[in-house]
């Protein structure tokens with residue numbers, strides 16, 4: 592149970608909801624990656640997603656330890672968690688559909704887009720958790736800050752690098768020059784500004 596905040600202004604029920612959604616996102620993310628890996632044709636992309644899958648498993652562990660530290664039951668069901676599970680089912684179904692009907696090239700593109708969608712939510716969860724840590728007090732503040740510190744850089748990579756892959760694979764499929772692996776990869780992008788810069792510089796990398 593999260594109890595202490597710095598100015599008594601926080602909606603504690605919603606704080607806990609964010610933590611439950613963060614956990615559910617990491618669990619569902621693993622299903623998304625497992626299916627995406629079966630859609631990947633580019634070997635570097637497949638390797639990258641395998642790494643991201645392992646990191647996502649680690650994020651689930653980090654959250655489970657955080658839950659223990661702040662005495663939050665990880666099994667509590669919320670309507671938000673059910674919504675997330677339904678989204679994951681839709682993402683997995685979309686990839687399976689692309690594999691069956693669209694051919695391998697289409698499946699890889701759809702998978703890249705599905706990973707971007709899943710990681711967009713994941714990225715926002717952690718951004719919020721980082722900010723939340725600054726507004727909490729005591730053990731909860733320490734636990735959230737520590738968890739955030741462990742995963743933040745990886746979350747940035749998962750989102751920005753996969754966005755780069757999705758864009759460049761689309762260019763390739765259109766028959767236009769593509770930078771593969773994407774500039775975000777080469778420049779080891781970890782921020783939104785870095786991603787914008789990498790995208791801007793892609794022309795020079797063609």
Ligand SMILES: [Fe+2]
Nearest residue numbers: 617647650713
């Ligand atoms: Fe994650």
